[in-house]
Amino acid sequence: MAVNLSKNNLCINQIIEQKNEKITIESDEIVPDIKPDVLSIISSSGNICLHKKEVQDGKVRIEGTVNAYVVYIADDENSSMRAINANIDFSKNIEMKDLKSSMQLECTTDLTELECKIINGRKISLKANIQMSLTAYSNENVEYVDNIENKKDMQLLNEKININSLIGNGSTKVYAKDTVSIDNVDNLSEIMKVEIRLENKENKVSYNKILTKADSVFKIMYLTDDGRINSVMATIPVMGFIDMKDINEDSICDVTYELKNIIIKPNNVEEHSVYVEAEFEIFCAVYKKQEINIIQDMYSRTMDVKYTQRTIKVIKDKEEISEVFNLRKQERIDEVKQNKIYDVEVKPRIISSQMENGKIIYQGEISLTFIYGQEGTTRINIKNLVEPFEFTVTSNSIAQKMRIDTSIEIAKKDFVVMADSTIDIKVDLNFRLNIVKESSINLIESVTESEKKDRESFSIIVYYARVGDTLWKIAKKFGSTVDEIVKVNGIENPDVIMPGEQLFIPR
Structure with missing residues (x-):
């Protein structure tokens, strides 16, 4: 009799490939005619806009723009402050050997540095250093056998x-x-x-x-x-x-x-x-x-049965947790004194992480760039400060061999110049942890049967259990069933079989 199979479908989302890529975008910019010459650069910063991700076999093409902002001291009689805004377009091919055109791609970017150099009074050179994190996902419907009807x-x-x-x-x-x-x-x-x-x-x-x-x-x-x-x-x-x-x-x-x-x-x-x-x-x-x-x-x-299996990765547990790290500190920065702070750039960075059961420990640093006024003038200056941090996130969901993707969002930043010229620093970082426990499982795809087995005529076999034996393995080996072995031997716990234990195997 043919085997009637009951099948089911499972939609899986597997990470196929992950890659971190550093790219550099360079551009020369001309100072607009209506603006004075550049004497010196005060600051350079920017934002990254992603316009297009074209996924191909073996590579991805990413197109975007760096919106750059350069503040400079003008070469005029007042040494006035001026700015240059520039849009640096880029298009990059990044190789990912396992990538297919049908896959989903997630891309996060970080402008780690925007370098600015003066070529001459009317021309500057910009170099944007970008860190890209790419993750390729494969969405697939998998059909598998979940029961035998006859x-x-x-x-x-x-x-x-x-x-x-x-x-x-x-x-x-x-x-x-x-x-x-x-x-x-x-x-x-x-x-x-x-x-x-x-x-x-x-x-x-x-x-x-x-x-x-x-x-x-x-x-x-x-x-x-x-x-x-x-x-x-x-x-x-x-x-x-x-x-x-x-x-x-x-x-x-x-x-x-x-x-x-x-x-x-x-x-x-x-x-x-x-x-x-x-x-x-x-x-x-x-x-x-x-x-x-x-x-x-x-x-x-009674029959010889063969089946084919496929191994796939599935997500067994998935959870997102969020914890806030609070930086509270007072720093004396002599250069700032009582001057007005126009802006503070905050850039957190995770240097290392250590995972243990129930917790993960992050080591990192927060780079602070103070843009402040210069006393008695309309000019601004820059002061950089680095604050190291250690932060522990505890959760029962965290365990070894889990995949944890961590992102940091700046939830709050506040900087107040105190009467004694110290700066009261308050920065809140929201750590978002995407916790995934993956597991490999075997799914049966097809089943075939062949002619009747040639069986020996013994009605019962005496067997002594060995290390690694289970009732299922023993029953399959001798063409019996687990239920029959349990019944004949009066076994109370079918999951516990001791090496050397004598078993009667009915046929």
């Missing part, structure tokens, strides 16, 4: 396991748009520096829909017509909806944001204001917890 004398070794299977992927684009008011006495001359970050990220899953929301925070430093420097901060909420079938409140979401484009310009319609626009693309992968039945092994007492 069992007869077929013996099945079943196991029920809990996994997180992929429901689907989705994306949407959202925009942060607003008109930001500046001081009424300020007539904006030019934008000197722009910092963008996302705070308070949240997502909520309802029936067939995902709601994502966050706060986009803009810090803009600008120059006025009368040569003064000032800054303004704005928080603009962003919200997006992603439609996806078969999801509900119990579904698990992985959400990532990509900055696609930035527009910051004076508002020609409304005085004393700046028009702000940022485009973000939101990507979401949704998982569900489910119990599946897998057949680990099978045999027949």
